[in-house]
Amino acid sequence: MSLFWRVFLLNAAVLTGATVLLMLSPATVSTPVLPAEGLILVAGLVAMLVANAVLLRIGFLPLRRLTRAMTTIDLLRPGSRPPVSGHGGIADLIMAFNAMLDRLEFERATSNARALSAQEAERRRIARELHDEVGQSLTAVLLELRRVADEAPEAVSAALHQVQETTRDSLDEIRRIARRLRPGVLEELGLASALRSLTGEVRGAAARCRIDGVLPELGEEVELVIYRVAQESITNAVRHSGATRIHLLVHVEPSEVRLRVRDNGVGTGDAPEGAGIRGMRERALLAGATLAVETLAEGGTQVRLDVPISTGGGR
Structure with missing residues (x-):
């Protein structure tokens, strides 16, 4: 049953009940309306409105749960789904929302897999360049500094040895960064x-x-x-x-x-x-x-x- 007909039938049920109650009750309406009769009419109207509100609230309760799910759902925490309840159009709407979440989670997982795969490939490329190019260049500089320091005068040699230690520390840091970018120990051991x-x-x-x-x-x-x-x-x-x-x-x-x-x-x-x-x-x-x-x-x-x-x- 569609949402339109559910709302229509709920209102029709309230009006029908009010009509039957009015037909069976001894109440009458005078012209002009007497105060006691006015109170009875107002009480009947309030009762109809309250009954209509309660029935509509019960009928739309699945929609309230769906709205709450829409505002709190997180695609990084998959698996959470609002329960399918209600009848007709409401149940169809909840099922369509759950199917949409399934597609979104699948597409997000697929795109994340591609992005992270590309990220890991880039990490490996940068790690290789750091190790093969920058690392080898610094190693060559380190060896040359050692040769020059051995041949230089004592005053200059001390300074060159200090530069040599700084270069060695930089080389160790580059190797450490390369290992973090590309965990070779994970692949090997x-x-x-x-x-x-x-x-x-x-x-x-x-x-x-x-x-x-x-x-x-x-x-x-x-x-x-x-x-x-x-x-x-x-x-x-x-x-x-x-x-x-x-x-x-x-x-x-x-x-x-x-x-x-x-x-x-x-x-x-x-x-x-x-x-x-x-x-x-x-x-x-x-x-x-x-x-x-x-x-x-x-x-x-x-x-x-x-x-x-x-x-x-x-x-």
Whole structure:
């Protein structure tokens, strides 16, 4: 039944009930209307309006739930759907909205996969250029500085050795950036070693990594999602929360892999989610995982990532 006919029948039911009640009641209307008769008419009108409002509110309740869902839905938290209720046009409208959400989530996941794939390819290209071109150039400069320092007078040699140490530090920093852009240890030694290496490279905070259980074969894309979420969580803790301790925990369950990154920083508070957290959510969607960022009662922040093992494929 269409929405038009539902509203029509609700109003018709109210008017019909009022007409029957008026026919069966002993009330009469005089000309001019007496005060007692006026009160009866006003009471009858109020009763009709109240009954009509109650019936319409009940009939439009599914639309109110749909409106609330439209204003609160978040495509980065998929799966939430308003229940299909009501009759006729209302149920059709809710089903059409749910189908639209399915298409939007699918298109967003597809476009995010392409964008993140292009981003990773660009990261690998920049890492190769840093390692092969800038790194080799600095290595050549370092060797030349060493040769010149050995042949220079003592006063100049000391200054050249200082420049040599600065160049060596710059070369180490470039190599570290290249490793962050392209986690070669993830490809060569696996996810467990990559996460341990990630915490081992943290500067400015004491970081430790614990892995409970043996990580199964999750597939390159899923492992990269876990690695990037851990990397972004640690980066946020060091740069933005002022954390001095970071604990990375991976727990392997029969049906899922759970990643927890905790810190003792200032927490997120009521601040809106930044690009980093939204990027983590987009990556979590690629693995069919759920991600939550919460402020701990004892202080600090915890990032939770739960990755179903069934979504992972073999290498």
